[in-house]
Amino acid sequence: MSHRQPRGPRLPAWTATLTWKAAVFITVMCCALAALLGTFVHVSVTNQTVGQAREQALDRLTEATERYEAGDRLGPGVGVDPAGLPAALRELALDGERGTMVATYESRPTMWAAGPADGHRAIAVRVDYAQGARTIDGLDRAILGSAVLAIGATLLVGAFAVTRVTRRLHLTAQVARRISGGDLDARVNDPRTKGPTRHQDEVAAVAGALDTMASSLQGKLLSEQRFTADVAHELRTPLTGLHAAAELLEPGRPTELVRDRVAALRTLTEDLLEISRLDARSERVDLDAHHLAPLAERVVRGAGEGTELVVVRDVCVETDRRRLERVLGNLVANALKHGRAPVLVTVDGPVVTVRDHGDGYPDYLVEHGPQRFRTEGTSKGHGLGLTIALGQAAVLGARLTFTNASDGGAVATLRLPFEECADGDKPAGPGSGT
Secondary structure (H helix, E strand, O other), X not given: OOOOOOOOOOOOHHHHOHHHHXXXXXXXXXXXXXXXXXXXXXXXXXXXXHHHHHHHHHHHHHHHHHHHHHXXXXXXXXXXXXXXXXXXXXXXXXXXXXXXXXXXEOOEEEEEEEEEOOOOOEEEEEEEOHHHHHHHHHHHHHHHHHHHHHHHHHHXXXXXXXXXXXXXXXXXXXXXXXXXXXXXXXXXXXXXXXXXXXXXXXXXXXXXXXXXXXXXXXXXXXXXXXXXXXXXXXXXXXXXXXXXXXXXXXXXXXXXXXXXXXXXXXHHHHHHHHHHHHHOOOOOOOOEEEEXXXXXXXXXXXXXXXXXXXXXXXXXXXXOXXXXXXXXXXXXXXXXXXXXXXXXXXXXXXXXXXXXXXXXXXXXXXXXXXXXXXXXXXXXXXXXXXXXXXXXXXXXXXXEEEEEXXXXXEEEEEXXXXXXXXXXXXXXXXXXXX
């Protein structure tokens, strides 16, 4: 049995942005560079200051040793085994060597220099090192202050530059989402892509490529829409004549087949014309106050046997009755054709669901929505009914989703925009109808 390890605390979502990452990168690099340069300057100046103090102390030690050997007076700051001489430096002198060391003497930084005197004694010189220590401390404070100012200024300039880039990237992504949502007129229009002689950066290249792709896609889709509309219009006239001719045929089985096929062609032609109008966004709604239950009841009654209506809660909505009945009619017809009875139409406030008890919608339809004339394997395709229902729902400002029930069957859910409105059609009470 496997156990999932508990995850640690997650960082806030804003830390994943490019601006945040760039700011962290700039700060880390500036701190590393400031530390490197500061350390180099500190070590260099410290070595120079200590070296000068050491040379001065050794020079005085040489002079003091000569005086001591000559029996002269040693002078201030010089002594044999003086108090305060560091033990390590005294041991070095007793071993016959000369050396220096910085230590604290009477609460002041002092440079000591010591060497052998005679026997087991050491002669030592102390030089005041307070000025050198103050110089190094002042240098460290100057390095720290300069580093903070440099990091702050670099961070501000870097954040400003990165923000300009990310703002353009956000605009490009926003336009891409608008295009994906169907707004084919959306363009980035980056000014850097307008002048042929103007240098383009990577963001401008992406923006220009997106605009070019959108223009090409829009041109192809408009051509397809015009082709669909032209074909549907051209088919209308011969189909009208063919329908009139079929009505004049002698009754019989062949005549019924001809009439049935002509009716199917006329329905397909009208669907293609409706699709072309939806694609061109030329549809206009005629809003009025209507109760949903009576509308759903008319659709169920027109669908015939195998369809049931369940009213949980009826509401009055501002909608286009003809278009709403078209949406519900297509959903019910698709459920009867591709699913199994009973088909349940449920009205629960501004939400209407149409459910059958068949095998459910294909995975591609649930994930990506209906696609025109698409088929899965050898099964029959869904034609244009669901595509028209989805388009008309969008015209109504409603949301149409497709899912599968956990216990089997396809479920189409229509959520209408809802605000309190004046009574329209006569409301129906809770209950069921067939």
